[in-house]
Amino acid sequence: MHLETETWTDVADAETDLALLPVGSTEQHGPHAPLGTDTLDAEAVADAAAEQYDDPVVVAPAIPVGIAEEHREFSGTLWTTESTFRSYVRDVVGSLASHGWDRVVVVNGHGGNIAALREVTTRIVRHDDAYAVPFTWFDEVDEHTSEMGHAGPLETSLLRHANPETVHEDRLEEAADGSSDRWGDWQGRVNLAVDSHEFTENGVVGDPRESSADLGEELLDLSAAALCKLLDAVRERDPQARIDG
Amino acid sequence: MHLETETWTDVADAETDLALLPVGSTEQHGPHAPLGTDTLDAEAVADAAAEQYDDPVVVAPAIPVGIAEEHREFSGTLWTTESTFRSYVRDVVGSLASHGWDRVVVVNGHGGNIAALREVTTRIVRHDDAYAVPFTWFDEVDEHTSEMGHAGPLETSLLRHANPETVHEDRLEEAADGSSDRWGDWQGRVNLAVDSHEFTENGVVGDPRESSADLGEELLDLSAAALCKLLDAVRERDPQARIDG
Amino acid sequence: MHLETETWTDVADAETDLALLPVGSTEQHGPHAPLGTDTLDAEAVADAAAEQYDDPVVVAPAIPVGIAEEHREFSGTLWTTESTFRSYVRDVVGSLASHGWDRVVVVNGHGGNIAALREVTTRIVRHDDAYAVPFTWFDEVDEHTSEMGHAGPLETSLLRHANPETVHEDRLEEAADGSSDRWGDWQGRVNLAVDSHEFTENGVVGDPRESSADLGEELLDLSAAALCKLLDAVRERDPQARIDG
Amino acid sequence: MHLETETWTDVADAETDLALLPVGSTEQHGPHAPLGTDTLDAEAVADAAAEQYDDPVVVAPAIPVGIAEEHREFSGTLWTTESTFRSYVRDVVGSLASHGWDRVVVVNGHGGNIAALREVTTRIVRHDDAYAVPFTWFDEVDEHTSEMGHAGPLETSLLRHANPETVHEDRLEEAADGSSDRWGDWQGRVNLAVDSHEFTENGVVGDPRESSADLGEELLDLSAAALCKLLDAVRERDPQARIDG
């Protein structure tokens, strides 16, 4: 039940308190993948889960610009401050909740959004009239999670499965050539870099040549299944419970 | 040149300082038109103008949630505070400008956004490193503008032309039945109402039965042409000029 | 019942829930009219209405500085940010309401304040314990409204009637010479200018030679009568009502 | 040179960098003195000093609502938050400075504004392009300062001299009857009270029967003379100087 294409009269009849809010980013994803990768991937996962889930789930339109200043040196990257982003998410979750959809999973496609989403959903649970949690799809694909990188095999694969026309497969060699093998520039466990141009030439981390549409399909299945399980848990969660009570 | 589907390397080569930022809303549009009407219409106009324009124009992804608390009593309506909305737009325009696209037209599909967009673009011109103006498509369709309403003939027509699958044509009678003939509840020129449920039963203002795909095509042509002329003017504008200088 | 000159014990006895809050601006009004024009005019209208109205009405002191950065290139213009202005108005309305005067009309004399007043009064109605609406006097003078301009016939006439000593009648020719015939610099319905020095040499829009004290008296009568009618409506308004309920 | 009644063309010719910004309050002043006492008194002092001073001085319109929540239990009292008040003052001083009047004395009539004015003028001096200091008139009347109170002999006297029509002389006995002899409710040097109704029955502190128009004239002379001396000092001040260099 996608809000963008439904009428208010139809969604008013929906019997559910579950909603998904896809959140992406518009930022460089190397020479081979589109700036909208994170949004497209988040939407793909949210759509798949909403379709598979047994009961109706409201799907809000995706928030297309997130926290991506780290990629500012790469053309086309858009960003908001963390504070603006958190306010935007909080307001949208609040309006979803006002209609009775007060169990919200924020379906996230961008690593840079994770900390801010954790902060804002926690604040919502404690202080607003809603229960919300963030779900980042590439953290929920079993052992594949460790291969994440940036514009690397995972993101590229999901695009090749769900939005193949957006990937320049003929540039995968070029993408690999200018890539870095790790995110950041580390001293112990401290990342000395604040922007991605400090450690990757073309914006890529990881090897996108290892991507495939088949892997993309598997990733979509895994993450959509994980999201469905999360919806079950979110529906049942008592935010007031204490372990000894 | 849509950022969502282009790579950073391709947009880096674009020789332009012009960008379009579509801004919509997710809000009730009667029983016949989708909650995403304003976003879909803004995107349609931005796309048409970018395609027609002689030189390349960057098109940012549409901002899907705007200032729509006035429709809060109708299910599915999403909104942010005015302050959050302005910050979000300002941040996005600032990041567009950082890449050299510092002449930005915000292509707007929602009446409730107009005042906030005027405020924020003016602040950008005066205090940031960019020139930005808002363009609201239904204000730029010649004499048709006066028939605007809400979910009325204009918006419905543009949908029927550009996104016909989203309109329930079989509900136009029902839509007209519960509609109001004016926006607001007026004493003189003061609107006593703050929310739309105070003056319309089903959210509609105007008569959507007067819509047609043909009218939609005409509206798209008119507004896209007006937007192209505006791009010419924006490209040439000297924000520092004074009349006597 | 003007707060500035009444004692708290006298206003405590007033049996009313109606208050007027005049809001002006300190900004250039050409070579012939004072920087305080908007404040003086707003006060004149508020005073006239309070006097004519059948029941007691509290009149707060006028807020003298508003949103006028657009005139910053003309000496003597003062302004606050939109955000500061809205906070100031909201706080003052809130304190009025705390004393039981929770039906407030903001009597405005400046076009630049209109959008911000609409935003803040709407927020007050939805989220605070008060009902407030903005009233801009020159929008409520029948067909004369179309002649508004800036420091033009309307504002100058009201001054010549209510505060004649502040107008330099011997400079009306000079004022007309350097004036513009329209507010803004337009491409279609988009104003490309953000500041008034971009389109007027001496700050005037319209022809102040068409002003007269007689016209001023008429304008005062019209706007005060409109304001009295609005007070009736505001007193009766149920902010919670829905059309179908 | 009062901005409210001057034209922009006339003030543009003024050769000065000095400005006065009167700041008052709208708050209870007992049964005998008007809610606008602090504004009226601040204006009287600013006017007298501007007139006496050898060189031209710009006088801004008075800010009529300040920090007065402490009187909220007395009808008619208006207030803003400290934060809003500081922003309002900072914005106005900033716009004065933009026209070359960047040596600003804030002429204050209300004790509750003192701390906030000190904070904001200090911030202006350190971080903006202006030099500003607050001047509170009743702190600058020699040995009389110690008799200040609230709506007591000093404020009442200045009103009786400068705005005699606003004082109910026939209520001075009543005012004295319900008055307190000290501001606050003290344990050591800590005031346990946050609001004035905690320690005064009718809002008065001190004995207004000791007021007179003659005393008012003396107070006006003293404070205006002190303000003129301050203007001399402000004109000469080098904000960057250090004692040893």
Next chain:
Amino acid sequence: MHLETETWTDVADAETDLALLPVGSTEQHGPHAPLGTDTLDAEAVADAAAEQYDDPVVVAPAIPVGIAEEHREFSGTLWTTESTFRSYVRDVVGSLASHGWDRVVVVNGHGGNIAALREVTTRIVRHDDAYAVPFTWFDEVDEHTSEMGHAGPLETSLLRHANPETVHEDRLEEAADGSSDRWGDWQGRVNLAVDSHEFTENGVVGDPRESSADLGEELLDLSAAALCKLLDAVRERDPQARIDG
């Protein structure tokens, strides 16, 4: 009962609603006294009072950085904006109150914090669920208060008694040599200076040679006794009381 060194289980059993929150500053205190003087002194007074008081009192860890931008030209001085400082204090008082310790005395060691603490504790009393007052130790030492200065006899004496190892007694002559005899640079009762380097060469105001450990002991006794009396008063205070009943 110091929170820093107690366990949560032990403080959970405490039967009290009283808490002390020491607030200091890290700022220059001349060549002889440490940058942490204000924090050390505030802690000493809070500790002494908590020990002497008949009933248990919770002592929060000291806030070590306050409002000290005025000393920015002297190395090692740290500061926050007034706004940040107020928020920090308000949040901490709020969390103290959440555990039932909702009668809080902020024990302050720095003159620059006084106005901000008055503002924020007043806001807390009016709008939060706690009663809080600020107590500045050197204002509560009888006639000694008048000798305060900065890094002068009072502060140095208290250090020499409570933290003698932090004072360089061999530099007292040097400290006196570069000191000023008054805080500020005055025209009437207006301080024209915003920073301390404008009126003191080495940061000292007053003569630290007049300090002694014995005087320090007396000061500690006086201020701790005053604080104990204040705790009695704070425990009994009814924030809602009005004088007339």
Next chain:
Amino acid sequence: MHLETETWTDVADAETDLALLPVGSTEQHGPHAPLGTDTLDAEAVADAAAEQYDDPVVVAPAIPVGIAEEHREFSGTLWTTESTFRSYVRDVVGSLASHGWDRVVVVNGHGGNIAALREVTTRIVRHDDAYAVPFTWFDEVDEHTSEMGHAGPLETSLLRHANPETVHEDRLEEAADGSSDRWGDWQGRVNLAVDSHEFTENGVVGDPRESSADLGEELLDLSAAALCKLLDAVRERDPQARIDG
């Protein structure tokens, strides 16, 4: 070179651009460890590193209250909002940098601060005149990091070595009895809990019986050594560098 106990004249002579800012928390650490555990541990690590480092390093006083609302149900826990905390840290780092110590490592002892410190230090590097990174001591103790928990073996060990008087060793059994074996309540990789009382009875995660003073010494050595290496790297870092030169 600890600012708290040094004079400004002594630190002014220090030849270094390195500073450490310890950041802790006041929050429950089970029945056996003090509420100030995180502050004490952060100070211990900062002190050890400053002492071992070859060149002088400025050590600021520890910020004692951080982001700990998650423990709000356990008595004695103090917290600020994330926004207040970030502002406080940013202001302090800014004042450190103003004295030439513009290479700052924030030495953190609390997991709940990590995301906020990452956000604020990144903002400082990009937009202020300083380079700052966060260092969390228990992330830098080799393979021990995985045993972290809360009030578990690592934190307790470091206390037993550096502040043994603060640990109730006789309560370690009790602490273990009510502890949880994992932080959070998980569905996949989403933590459904927002507060610690949802998953631990007495606030402990992990088994503090596995702590020892010897392990504490090892942890201190490891983390101090890691911090010294980081200081080397921070001193050399060019924040403007890009990988491709």
